[in-house]
Amino acid sequence: MKEKITEFLAERIPIRSIETHVKKPLPKHINWLFSLGAMALFLLILQAATGAFLAIYYSPSPDHAYNSLNYISKEVPFGGFVRGLHHWGASAMVIVVFLHLLRVVVYDSYKAPRELTWIVGVLLLLVVLGFGFTGYLLPWDQKAYWATVVGAKIASTVPIIGDAIGRIMRGGEEVGAVTLTRFYAIHTIWLPWIAFGLVGLHLFLVRHIGSSGLPKNTPKDMDAGKPFYPDQLFEDSVAILILFGVLVVMALFVPVPTEEIADPTDASYDPRPEWYFLFLFQLLKYFEGRFEVVGTFVIPTVAILLLFLVPFLSRKERLPIHKRPVALTVTSISVLSLISLTILGLRSPRLDSTASTASEADQSKVHRSTDTEVFDFGLEEEN
Amino acid sequence: MNPQAEDLASPKRRSFLKASLLFISGLISAVIAVPLFGFAVLPALKKAPKKYVVLGIVDLLKGSRYRKVNYTFQSKDGWIQTNRKRSVYVTDSGNGNFVVFSRVCSHLNCLVRWEESKGQFLCPCHGGVFDEEGNVVAGPPPRALEKLSVKVEDGVLYVKEI
Ligand code: HEM
Ligand code: FES
Numbered sequence: 417m418k419e420k421i422t423e424f425l426a427e428r429i430p431i432r433s434i435e436t437h438v439k440k441p442l443p444k445h446i447n448w449l450f451s452l453g454a455m456a457l458f459l460l461i462l463q464a465a466t467g468a469f470l471a472i473y474y475s476p477s478p479d480h481a482y483n484s485l486n487y488i489s490k491e492v493p494f495g496g497f498v499r500g501l502h503h504w505g506a507s508a509m510v511i512v513v514f515l516h517l518l519r520v521v522v523y524d525s526y527k528a529p530r531e532l533t534w535i536v537g538v539l540l541l542l543v544v545l546g547f548g549f550t551g552y553l554l555p556w557d558q559k560a561y562w563a564t565v566v567g568a569k570i571a572s573t574v575p576i577i578g579d580a581i582g583r584i585m586r587g588g589e590e591v592g593a594v595t596l597t598r599f600y601a602i603h604t605i606w607l608p609w610i611a612f613g614l615v616g617l618h619l620f621l622v623r624h625i626g627s628s629g630l631p632k633n634t635p636k637d638m639d640a641g642k643p644f645y646p647d648q649l650f651e652d653s654v655a656i657l658i659l660f661g662v663l664v665v666m667a668l669f670v671p672v673p674t675e676e677i678a679d680p681t682d683a684s685y686d687p688r689p690e691w692y693f694l695f696l697f698q699l700l701k702y703f704e705g706r707f708e709v710v711g712t713f714v715i716p717t718v719a720i721l722l723l724f725l726v727p728f729l730s731r732k733e734r735l736p737i738h739k740r741p742v743a744l745t746v747t748s749i750s751v752l753s754l755i756s757l758t759i760l761g762l763r764s765p766r767l768d769s770t771a772s773t774a775s776e777a778d779q780s781k782v783h784r785s786t787d788t789e790v791f792d793f794g795l796e797e798e799n
Numbered sequence: 800m801n802p803q804a805e806d807l808a809s810p811k812r813r814s815f816l817k818a819s820l821l822f823i824s825g826l827i828s829a830v831i832a833v834p835l836f837g838f839a840v841l842p843a844l845k846k847a848p849k850k851y852v853v854l855g856i857v858d859l860l861k862g863s864r865y866r867k868v869n870y871t872f873q874s875k876d877g878w879i880q881t882n883r884k885r886s887v888y889v890t891d892s893g894n895g896n897f898v899v900f901s902r903v904c905s906h907l908n909c910l911v912r913w914e915e916s917k918g919q920f921l922c923p924c925h926g927g928v929f930d931e932e933g934n935v936v937a938g939p940p941p942r943a944l945e946k947l948s949v950k951v952e953d954g955v956l957y958v959k960e961i
Contacts, residue, residue: 478876562909566924569907583843587877594842594877681869681886686923687909700907701925704939708906711939767912767923 438645443629444637446648449523450627452516454652455659457615459509462663463547464608466502474554476600478593481556482677489672500667506548508663510692513544521726521747524734525628531727533621536614538723543611545692550603552690553596561678562687564591564599570700573712631734686766694761695754701764847875851950851957854887854899860956863891865900865913865931872960887947887958888913888920899949899958900933905942920944 425431473492475484488495517537520526526534549567553560568591572582587594626638642648679685689697696716703711730743737744806812852872860866866889871882888900900920902910909924919936920929928937933944948959 478881566907566909580844584840587843588845589847590876590883592876592881593879597877598839679884681884682910683867683886683912685910697925701939705935705941708939708941712907767921 437623439643440626441639441643442627442641442648443633443639444641445630445633446627446641447630448651448655449519450629450648451652451655452512452519453622455655456509456512456516458656458659459505459512460611460615462505462660463502463509466498466505467604467608469498470502471604476554476596478556478596478678481554481596485555485674489674496671497667499672500670501663503672504663504666504670506551507692508659509544510548512659513541517541518747518751521743522737523628524631524736524740524743526727527730527734528727529625530621530628533618533625534727535724536618536621538720540611540614540618541723542720543607543614547603547607547611548690548692550599550607553599554603555674556596556678557675558678558682558685559675559688559690561591561680562685563689563693564595566687566689570712573709575709575713628734631736688761691758691762695757698757698761698764849960851959854889854949854956854958857895857951857954857956860889860897861891863889863897865890865915867913885961886910889956895951897949897951897956899947901945901947901961903945903961904940905935905944906938906940911944
């Protein structure tokens with residue numbers, strides 16, 4: 417039976433050549449870090465799948481977004497689990513893609529002829545961050561709202577066209593219903609199409625050029641290793657299974673952090689971005705007054721441009737990172753800065769606690785009571 | 800080769816075909832791209848005129864000192880008629896005049912809080928500090944806090960929308 421099917425297919429499509437393709441041997445020296453790309457691909461598919469189901473109940477409007485997610489978490493069967501997978505999967509994606517990039521740097525895998533693979537990779541990194549930024553407005557809670565207010569203002573500091581960029585991001589002057597629908601469209605339609613297109617290109621290049629393997633591979637070693645299918649794919653699947661296991665545990669036991677519903681007038685809320693943007697949040701503190709634009713625009717833009725140029729900076733042969741002093745220094749400094757900024761951002765003092773450090777409880781009481789002294793001359797009733 | 804086939808394969812004809820391909824795809828792209836761009840971008844660039852909205856009753860605000868006032872006004876958000884919420888600090892400066900500080904930090908739009916014990920506005924985001932006049936004392940903010948234009952009419956305090 418199996419043979420008959422094979423024969424039927426072989427007469428119609430080139431399965432034999434597909435077979436030789438997927439069984440193509442990899443370089444002799446390779447290790448499990450080469451599974452990070454497959455792990456990123458798995459996460460992208462997991463996000464697409466869980467996201468497609470979340471969209472069944474989610475409602476992208478300021479009046480309903482928050483409640484529709486509550487409904488998903490509390491009432492829809494497996495809702496908490498599906499939402500948990502998507503939420504923790506997003507964080508995992510940022511980590512895995514970052515580690516994948518590091519492994520490409522460490523083993524000098526971006527050098528000729530793999531420059532294009534790298535460039536498409538940097539675009540994918542930006543897409544992943546774009547997913548993060550557009551995704552966490554969707555719950556329409558305090559964190560969501562303020563991150564977007566601040567994010568759009570950051571974009572507005574771009575010289576000359578900044579104001580227009582900020583407006584285009586928000587869909588107008590303010591973060592509101594029009595912002596939510598455009599973020600939703602970008603998050604669920606634009607970015608997935610772009611991401612899968614870029615991944616297709618990325619994988620085509622990887623497959624066409626062939627995996628680089630460790631730098632110690634000699635030209636003869638390049639196709640003297642195990643076949644991609646089933647050997648490498650088996651190893652990839654073990655790595656993926658472990659990752660999936662961690663996500664399942666997180667989704668089951670760590671509730672998705674949810675804050676109060678968005679409130680543009682809240683008196684006691686200290687806005688903080690999602691952990692993977694904390695480095696930027698912290699960085700912005702160091703540029704005062706007219707130097708503001710250095711933190712909001714110059715450094716991020718230069719960093720991204722440099723990232724694109726990485727493969728063209730050196731034409732030397734491939735070497736492991738400990739034999740490339742410049743690459744080692746630059747990489748270590750960048751990684752350490754990112755990590756330190758993130759830790760500083762995490763620890764950055766909350767306003768209420770700074771206010772009461774001077775003296776103890778009494779003062780914080782005074783502080784609270786002035787804070788709650790609110791007059792609401794709303795026109796709500798008048799409509 | 801008959802003359803007709805030679806004609807079909809001529810380099811001149813090929814380059815005409817290439818140029819036509821470019822033209823057709825360019826035409827389709829342009830006809831679709833221009834409206835799509837306008838669709839996504841133009842509404843976002845439209846600037847609505849700022850009008851005065853009701854902040855509160857003057858009698859109730861008399862003697863205020865950096866009093867936090869939340870108010871709402873009707874405004875359009877895309878297809879929704881919505882109550883925009885705003886929050887400001889109001890100070891009675893005597894003779895029926897009021898100083899109204901916007902709470903929007905001039906750095907990246909977080910909401911500042913008045914800290915009576917220090918006589919300063921503090922921003923919860925990147926550590927911006929403003930003095931009681933709204934001028935920058937410390938941190939990243941590039942400008943002073945905005946003072947809203949106000950007017951009093953029939954015992955009601957109005958502020959210009961921001
Ligand atoms: C959604 C994000 C991404 C996915 C799904 C993805 C997927 C993959 C896969 C499956 C491979 C082959 C296996 C491997 O070598 O690990 C690969 C290789 C590669 N990736 Fe990515 N990648 C992503 C992001 C990136 C980023 C951010 C960069 C760098 C800026 C990058 C640069 C490369 C390079 C240069 C290779 C070739 C490495 C070699 O041949 O040894 N990728 N990617
Ligand atoms: S938003 Fe106020 S200091 Fe940055």
